[in-house]
Amino acid sequence: MPEACGLGAALEVIGGKWKTFILWEIHFGPIRFGELKRRVTGISEKMLIQNLREMEADGIIAREMFHEIPPRVEYSVTELGRTLNDAVTPLATWGKVYSKRIMETLEGG
Template identity: 55%
Template structure:
């Protein structure tokens, strides 16, 4: 498999967290580990199928950790890795910018 090349750091970061949902999932997990149902409620509007796909991609890229507890009923928790927490920290200023300019963004055609 050929190695990916990026034009800059922003290009690399967007490749890891690209898409509408990953940032919201990272933000939700920033408070601590969550189970699947809790994540689905925390990320309003995401379908179960898309959440599953995004969680798999994020686990593969090392952003989140999936902990399976072997008990009845089965229990699975998702949490941020150090790598994911560092990306979450980097995204915080972007979220603050969005909050600050929300009215203007909503008014865009």
């Protein structure tokens, strides 16, 4: 049962195609929506908005609105988000090793 080991809860927070990419881009520092959309290539505006809202609700990122003209909104990673990024980094490293292994197998055989 994945919930017993915490894996189910973790996968609910990072589930889907885009959240880990979004978290990676935000962890470098506060970022505006337009810049985030440029960096996360292939995501639609609607999907980016939906994922940002879910991540904010989960406490992974923070949204700060600046009352300026024109209005400015920045997204930043929370402390909880930093710990999640630290947790998924080894998984990303594993994925790179795995991908390389698969490519070598396909090229060699």
